[in-house]
Amino acid sequence: MLGAIIALVNSFYRGERMNPSGENAKEKILSAATKIAQAHGYGGLNLRNLAGDVGIKAASLYYHFPSKADLAAAVARRYWEDAAALLQALKEESRDPLECLRKYPVETFRKSLETDNRMCLASFMTAEYDDLPEIVKKEVQTFADVNVEWLSKALQAAKIATPRDSKRRARAIFAAIVGAQLMARGRSDIALFDALIDAYRASGLLPA
């Protein structure tokens, strides 16, 4: 009989009306966590602070995600999915593959720096390699794969590289831009990022 009452009470608290704000909590957690991780990395992602940003207690995070590792993996996955969508849109908006390639550094890596000197979440977590749970590592690597793949195709389309060497070239471009973002962050200096990209163009690494 006591069990029946508890079941009744529980059923009352079930359903959509428990979440009056239209936005769901999981979304809010993911987007808040992304911002924190871009500035402080996986190790610096503090669950009490994150919960505070969302407006709940740290313990409540464990209702939505079984562990910090799973939360971070979800964040990293969402991150490369968004990047893939953005790159797809960039390709469709551009008139030709060359314009596409010229926009790439600013539309992706420069944007993070513009927002509070943040950096690419995947780059930060790559540095934290030794401390990353396996599921997080996997998603972080996928981010690099997505970028390299996209660059590789763009280079081929622009006839800058042959199918044979477009991948190596794409990797080189990606790595160099990652490094440029890191240096610029270290001085909180977006102009330095721009100067580095210009230098890559002048040297021939990036198409002018």
Added chain:
Amino acid sequence: MLGAIIALVNSFYRGERMNPSGENAKEKILSAATKIAQAHGYGGLNLRNLAGDVGIKAASLYYHFPSKADLAAAVARRYWEDAAALLQALKEESRDPLECLRKYPVETFRKSLETDNRMCLASFMTAEYDDLPEIVKKEVQTFADVNVEWLSKALQAAKIATPRDSKRRARAIFAAIVGAQLMARGRSDIALFDALIDAYRASGLLPA
């Protein structure tokens, strides 16, 4: 009279004989901390683990360094001082500036990867920019300055860049190599580092 006794006891414990191992503790702390920071960064530098590596208790670290910030600053300072010495030696050993430039990526950044997939301490800490104490930030930036300065001079000596644009070129090379090391670490794949450096050469960023 009690004070006199204490002073006497203290004097007994003073002097070199308290440190039977020839090596001094401060040195051991610095080198152990360097290794940890290259793998886990500033945030991941755990004082209890560090103390354990050295063979003392965490509280004892505070006898040698007033805070974690000061310890990390000393580590970072030592790091760029050692790098400066290594670069100086590299220059003296090389027959010409071009050979010097060709050795640069392997003698510096590749070496870290060879040792347990570690990375440049300064690169890691640059990612941690937002969480870095000011004194640490300063030393980390000096590491980049030292490298860029050295590269800049080497580029001029090799007549690859004019005094006018050697600095921008040096910065671009440094940033690109930093990025290459990060990517290679993210796959624990030294061959990837080598491939990236080769691609930089093929594109014209690095002298062939």
Added chain:
DNA sequence: ACCTGAACACCGTTCAAGT
């Protein structure tokens, strides 16, 4: 001079309990 144990406020995580 050099080291330590015990204590502080903090971290990720768990869990029983609340609505």
Added chain:
DNA sequence: ACCTGAACACCGTTCAAGT
């Protein structure tokens, strides 16, 4: 369904006390 307080072992740091 969703959230919480209290507890756990851990972190950086302090300090009085030891040799």
